[in-house]
Every structure is written in C-alpha cells, then in structure tokens.
Amino acid sequence: MHALHQPVLDWYADHARDLPWRRPEASPWSVLVSELMLQQTPVARVLPVHAAWLERWPTPADLAREPTGEAVRAWGRLGYPRRALRLHAAAAAIVDRFDGEVPASYDDLLTLPGVGDYTAAAVASFAYGERHVVLDTNVRRVFARTLSGAEFPGPSVTRAERDLATSVLPEDPATAATWAVAVMELGALVCTAATPRCSDCPVAHLCAWRAAGSPAYAGPPRRGQAWSGTDRQCRGRLLAVLRDSQGPVRRSRLDSAWPDAGQRDRCLQSLLDDGLIAEDHGSYRL
Numbered sequence: 001m002h003a004l005h006q007p008v009l010d011w012y013a014d015h016a017r018d019l020p021w022r023r024p025e026a027s028p029w030s031v032l033v034s035e036l037m038l039q040q041t042p043v044a045r046v047l048p049v050h051a052a053w054l055e056r057w058p059t060p061a062d063l064a065r066e067p068t069g070e071a072v073r074a075w076g077r078l079g080y081p082r083r084a085l086r087l088h089a090a091a092a093a094i095v096d097r098f099d100g101e102v103p104a105s106y107d108d109l110l111t112l113p114g115v116g117d118y119t120a121a122a123v124a125s126f127a128y129g130e131r132h133v134v135l136d137t138n139v140r141r142v143f144a145r146t147l148s149g150a151e152f153p154g155p156s157v158t159r160a161e162r163d164l165a166t167s168v169l170p171e172d173p174a175t176a177a178t179w180a181v182a183v184m185e186l187g188a189l190v191c192t193a194a195t196p197r198c199s200d201c202p203v204a205h206l207c208a209w210r211a212a213g214s215p216a217y218a219g220p221p222r223r224g225q226a227w228s229g230t231d232r233q234c235r236g237r238l239l240a241v242l243r244d245s246q247g248p249v250r251r252s253r254l255d256s257a258w259p260d261a262g263q264r265d266r267c268l269q270s271l272l273d274d275g276l277i278a279e280d281h282g283s284y285r286l
Contacts, residue, residue, distance in 0.1 A: 002168045004146060004203050005179065011202035012182030015189065019043065020050065021126070022181070028102035028127035030054055035119045035126075036087050041078050043188075049076055060091035061100045069286030072276055073243050079232070081239060082274055086114025104128040117157075125180050131173040133165045134180040138187025143168075145191060149208035151217040152193070234258050234267040239276065239286075248283035 020026060021034035033053055037046045053074060057063035063071065068088050075084035090112040094102055102123065103109055109120035121132035140153040143165055153161060170176045190197050198204045209215070237257045242249055258264040268284075271277045277284050 002170075003206055004168060005170060005175075007202040007206075008182050008186060009175075009178060012178070012185055016182075016185055017043070017189075020047070020054075026127075027058075028104070028123065029058070029060055031127040032090070032102050032115075032119075032123050033087065035122050036083050036090075036114060037078060039083060040080060045078060049074070049078055057091075059100060060094040060102065063088060063091040064095045068275070069278075072239070072286045076243070077236070077240070079236065081276055083114065085275060089113035090115060102127065104130065106130070106132060122180075125177045129174050129177045131169065131171075131176040132180070133162060133169055134184070135162065135165060136184060138185075138191075139165070139180070139183050141193060142183050142187045142191045145196075145209035146203055146207045149212045149215075150219070151209060151215065152219065154219055231263065231267050231270070234260070234263050235271055238264070238268060238271060242277060242284060242286050245285075248280065248285045250283055254284060 016022070019034075021030045030050075034046065034050055037050055037053075056074065057066070066088075068085055071084040071088040072081050075081050093112050094100060097111075098108065103112075104124060104127070106120045106124045109115050109123055110117070115123075118134065118136055121134045122136070124130040125132045125134050135157055140157070140161065143161070144150045144153040147164055147168070170179050186201070190201050198207070198210060201207070204210055238254055241253055241257050245253075254268065255261075255264065258267070268277075272279060277286055
C-alpha cells in the first residue's frame with residue numbers, strides 16, 4: 001500500500017460526514033442524484049433538495065414519468081438548472097435502456113445524458129464499489145499538494161495527473177472505492193482551497209507541498225464565481241417567478257423581475273433555447 005493510504009483511510013473512518021448518499025442503504029439512484037446536484041453546489045444546500053427529490057422520485061422511473069418542468073421546479077434554487085433537465089433525461093435513458101436500474105458499468109454510465117468521466121467513475125465507485133480514479137476538485141487539490149508539491153492543480157485534468165492518481169489507487173476494488181471518497185472528504189474538510197488546516201491533516205508529514213515550504217500557486221489564473229448582475233443571476237430571477245407560479249406567467253410579470261431589458265430579453269431567450277421554459281401565446285411556463 002502507498003504510504004498515504006492507511007492514514008487517510010483511518011482519518012475517514014473517524015471523521016466522515018453522515019450523508020444520505022453514503023449510507024449502506026443508499027440506492028445507486030440516490031448516488032447519481034447526489035453527484036449531479038453536488039456539481040458546483042455545497043453539500044448544505046444539496047441535502048434538503050436531495051431528500052425531497054428522493055421522497056418524490058425514489059426511482060428513475062418515477063422521475064421519467066413526470067414532465068421536465070416538474071424536475072426544474074423541484075430543483076429549486078440549487079443553480080445551474082440545466083442539471084435538472086440532464087437528470088430527467090438520464091432517468092428516461094435508464095428506463096429505456098437499462099430496465100430502470102442505474103447501470104454499474106463506467107462505460108454504460110458514460111452513455112447517460114449529463115454524465116461525464118467524473119460522474120461515471122464516482123457512481124461506479126460509490127454505488128457499486130468498483131475500482132476507478134475519481135477526480136473532483138477536492139481530490140485533485142489533495143493530490144496536487146501531497147504528491148506534486150503544488151498548491152492547486154491546473155485548470156483541467158491532464159494525462160500526467162490521471163496517471164499519478166492511478167499510481168496511488170489501491171488494487172482492491174472495495175478499498176479503492178473507500179479511498180476515493182476518503183480523499184474527497186479530506187479535501188472538503190481539511191485540505192481546503194482557502195484555509196487548509198494542515199495541523200489536522202493525517203498526512204501533513206507526507207505532504208510534498210508542505211515539505212517545499214508551501215509555495216504559492218504559480219499556474220494560470222483561477223476563475224472566480226461572479227454572481228451579482230450576471231446572466232446567471234438574471235436567469236435565476238426569471239426561473240424563480242415561473243417556479244413559484246401555479247400556472248403560465250404573462251410577460252409583464254417577468255419584465256418586473258429584472259430591470260435591464262436587454263439582458264432580460266437575452267436571458268429569457270437562452271432559457272427557451274435550453275429547454276428550461278416554454279412559451280405559449282405570450283405566456284411562459286416551466
């Protein structure tokens with residue numbers, strides 16, 4: 001075993017958060033839903049929506065029977081609502097092609113709408129105990145620091161980065177699956193982006209970044225998450241009006257939701273183009 005394995009696995013056994021999609025009774029569908037919801041969204045915001053979603057649609061077939069607008073409505077204020085459409089499309093594909101069961105194979109998971117390399121590897125690993133390299137932002141940051149001596153990874157996953165992660169992946173599938181979630185948890189709780197708690201890290205004594213004196217990041221500029229005044233905020237305001245309405249909404253109500261007419265028109269059209277809303281004789285609905 002690699003020197004990092006046991007300290008990280010022991011730390012995870014003592015410090016893992018009790019999250020519903022990690023519990024032994026969690027279904028593969030619960031894991032898939034959580035993975036799409038957690039993309040660029042904090043756990044605290046996902047927890048209540050995930051619970052409500054699984055209560056309403058405990059299986060892919062339950063969701064696939066509903067109109068897409070209901071998925072967008074239930075998505076609430078998680079942000080990036082196209083994920084709701086992708087999850088609905090994935091549910092339909094699971095019903096059509098996999099007899100209503102979330103597939104276990106990485107290759108089969110990749111065929112689902114909205115599922116890329118990370119999500120396919122995460123579901124295969126966390127739901128089915130398969131051996132895969134799972135590289136989310138937290139995992140990449142832990143490996144950049146402990147193995148490569150850099151404060152942050154580059155903007156996108158490279159072949160060298162994937163090979164390095166593969167080189168420390170435990171051979172036993174069950175252990176590899178636990179390792180994947182343990183490293184992710186370490187990055188989320190201890191080896192954080194802004195204020196890493198190195199004094200609480202189980203592998204601080206093995207960390208290449210610490211050994212090098214914790215040099216500052218020297219790579220390409222890291223993108224921030226702007227919000228105020230952006231098209232994302234405008235789209236969210238328009239969707240909120242439609243989500244809170246019990247029926248079609250006239251254009252005048254949407255006009256009052258955002259002051260900049262040009263930006264509002266552009267965002268309304270983008271929502272139509274994305275399939276998040278529909279227009280019918282001057283009224284709009286999810």
